[in-house]
Amino acid sequence: MQVNLRNKGSITILDIAGQVIGTDALALKRIIDEQVQVADNHTEHGEDLNLILNLERVQMMDSSGLGVLVAAHTSVRRNNGQVVLLNLGGNVRSLIVMAKLMTIFDCYDSEAEAIAGIMKS
Amino acid sequence: MQVNLRNKGSITILDIAGQVIGTDALALKRIIDEQVQVADNHTEHGEDLNLILNLERVQMMDSSGLGVLVAAHTSVRRNNGQVVLLNLGGNVRSLIVMAKLMTIFDCYDSEAEAIAGIMKS
Amino acid sequence: MGERSEQVITLSLPSSMQHVYLLDVVVSEILKEMDFGEDIQEQINLAVIEAGTNAIKHGNKEDLGKKATFQFILAEDRLTIVIEDEGEGFARQTVADPLDPENLLKSSGRGLFLMEACMDSVTYEAKGTIIKMVKYKETPDP
Amino acid sequence: MGERSEQVITLSLPSSMQHVYLLDVVVSEILKEMDFGEDIQEQINLAVIEAGTNAIKHGNKEDLGKKATFQFILAEDRLTIVIEDEGEGFARQTVADPLDPENLLKSSGRGLFLMEACMDSVTYEAKGTIIKMVKYKETPDP
Ligand SMILES: Nc1ncnc2c1ncn2[C@@H]1O[C@H](COP(=O)(O)OP(=O)(O)O)[C@@H](O)[C@H]1O
Numbered sequence: 001m002q003v004n005l006r007n008k009g010s011i012t013i014l015d016i017a018g019q020v021i022g023t024d025a026l027a028l029k030r031i032i033d034e035q036v037q038v039a040d041n042h043t044e045h046g047e048d049l050n051l052i053l054n055l056e057r058v059q060m061m062d063s064s065g066l067g068v069l070v071a072a073h074t075s076v077r078r079n080n081g082q083v084v085l086l087n088l089g090g091n092v093r094s095l096i097v098m099a100k101l102m103t104i105f106d107c108y109d110s111e112a113e114a115i116a117g118i119m120k121s
Numbered sequence: 122m123q124v125n126l127r128n129k130g131s132i133t134i135l136d137i138a139g140q141v142i143g144t145d146a147l148a149l150k151r152i153i154d155e156q157v158q159v160a161d162n163h164t165e166h167g168e169d170l171n172l173i174l175n176l177e178r179v180q181m182m183d184s185s186g187l188g189v190l191v192a193a194h195t196s197v198r199r200n201n202g203q204v205v206l207l208n209l210g211g212n213v214r215s216l217i218v219m220a221k222l223m224t225i226f227d228c229y230d231s232e233a234e235a236i237a238g239i240m241k242s
Numbered sequence: 243m244g245e246r247s248e249q250v251i252t253l254s255l256p257s258s259m260q261h262v263y264l265l266d267v268v269v270s271e272i273l274k275e276m277d278f279g280e281d282i283q284e285q286i287n288l289a290v291i292e293a294g295t296n297a298i299k300h301g302n303k304e305d306l307g308k309k310a311t312f313q314f315i316l317a318e319d320r321l322t323i324v325i326e327d328e329g330e331g332f333a334r335q336t337v338a339d340p341l342d343p344e345n346l347l348k349s350s351g352r353g354l355f356l357m358e359a360c361m362d363s364v365t366y367e368a369k370g371t372i373i374k375m376v377k378y379k380e381t382p383d384p
Numbered sequence: 385m386g387e388r389s390e391q392v393i394t395l396s397l398p399s400s401m402q403h404v405y406l407l408d409v410v411v412s413e414i415l416k417e418m419d420f421g422e423d424i425q426e427q428i429n430l431a432v433i434e435a436g437t438n439a440i441k442h443g444n445k446e447d448l449g450k451k452a453t454f455q456f457i458l459a460e461d462r463l464t465i466v467i468e469d470e471g472e473g474f475a476r477q478t479v480a481d482p483l484d485p486e487n488l489l490k491s492s493g494r495g496l497f498l499m500e501a502c503m504d505s506v507t508y509e510a511k512g513t514i515i516k517m518v519k520y521k522e523t524p525d526p
């Protein structure tokens with residue numbers, strides 16, 4: 001798994017590639033937790049945390065990867081922010097559909113739409 | 122393994138890619154034997170068989186792959202032709218060096234040189 | 243049918259999550275050898291990763307002295323995968339349903355559900371220390 | 385040293401040459417997990433393919449009922465690979481030297497030579513039905 005972090009204004013974008021299974025799911029959780037930590041420290045100054053997870057290049061995800069998405073959703077919500085998903089491939093999409101998680105995540109097919117989606121809410 | 126056959130004048134070029142091990146070595150042997158067969162049928166009309174084996178995209182070769190090269194050398198020689206090797210990668214080169222087969226094969230780093238080499242002899 | 247041409251490939255791993263990737267490449271290569279469609283390959287891969295992760299984590303509790311063993315039984319019409327761990331087992335029926343709305347926001351508990359969703363049959367034997375999963379090449383006859 | 389952190393991965397295959405590719409991906413993944421350099425990885429890969437091919441072809445004579453078994457013993461300073469077949473074995477010293485000029489044009493007979501050239505040590509046990517190969521991470525202490 002490779003994760004690339006970028007910022008667009010107040011939004012943090014994670015471009016995730018490869019397999020999100022096993023120890024890599026754990027590693028992704030740690031990266032997201034760090035972002036939450038940073039936002040926590042800034043919240044006093046009124047900053048929200050909004051995350052776009054770009055899953056375009058994720059080849060495989062298992063239930064622990066899915067668990068990381070859900071955990072991210074929960075902890076980011078606590079910071080008044082949201083996690084949205086970008087570019088779901090067939091595999092990841094059917095995983096999320098199977099687990100009935102489509103209602104929890106807003107999903108977008110372009111970065112501009114994802115950013116607009118976050119701004120609106 | 123993938124093999125692509127091309128002709129440049131009277132010379133047949135085999136572009137070989139992938140792994141030349143196990144059953145694929147056998148498959149390569151069959152392809153080369155077929156070329157020899159075709160040349161055999163034409164020899165009455167004075168045609169020689171000359172083969173360039175382009176190994177640029179060979180990722181791995183084992184002793185059975187090496188055996189195919191040697192067998193090709195022997196049967197093509199019988200047809201008054203020669204087998205030359207093109208674009209040896211580090212792996213294949215060290216395999217051939219280890220097996221002391223450098224004296225048997227002429228090796229080239231460009232197709233033009235390989236063709237010129239065959240024409241001269 | 244196909245019994246005579248059954249081939250068994252066995253892989254046994256020390257119980258470390260680092261070896262899950264090895265499991266993944268083995269399954270992928272076996273599926274390439276067989277004639278499963280691409281979507282089906284991904285489903286089987288996922289089910290084996292889930293079962294392997296459970297055997298290593300929940301069964302053997304990542305004790306490197308304990309092994310997770312995978313048997314791949316290749317038949318003409320189906321692939322059977324038997325996963326065995328050296329743990330204490332568990333009772334399938336005591337595991338909560340991850341689709342229950344009150345469980346949707348839990349970050350774990352979806353592995354068995356996904357295994358069962360991806361395979362044609364999943365059975366639990368020897369108190370849950372042996373899991374047998376089957377995927378048919380086409381829908382099995384009724 | 386490193387004895388305590390030894391991990392054993394076992395793969396057992398029906399004796400068909402089609403499974404040599406599975407062997408290759410397993411070795412490649414194990415070598416990725418360990419810290420061998422790229423050149424060394426290729427040498428080990430080659431040695432295992434040669435030994436596996438011999439076990440399947442010469443040892444088990446491609447009898448699908450017979451297994452070729454590969455044990456990968458991962459230690460901190462070395463990888464040991466034990467290959468076992470269910471054949472009748474052979475005597476290493478009776479195999480002709482492929483570097484002998486009179487053998488150079490033979491199309492076979494280079495497998496054992498390459499195995500021995502690529503690994504730090506190769507030993508033949510149980511009449512040649514078990515081959516044990518070792519590669520150290522760095523040159524072993526004298
Ligand atoms: N091989 C196993 N050995 C012991 N317990 C297991 C095993 N597999 C699953 N379990 C139990 O079933 C529960 C649900 O497993 P699963 O659905 O895979 O979700 P998760 O692994 O995220 O907890 C686990 O938390 C564990 O208690």
Ligand SMILES: Nc1ncnc2c1ncn2[C@@H]1O[C@H](COP(=O)(O)OP(=O)(O)O)[C@@H](O)[C@H]1O
Nearest residue numbers: 438439442443473474479492493494495496497
């Ligand atoms: N596992 C084995 N069981 C029985 N005989 C073997 C085994 N490995 C090698 N041999 C014998 O040693 C010979 C040389 O093997 P090798 O150097 O690998 O060359 P090749 O496989 O091309 O013949 C084989 O032809 C075979 O007779």
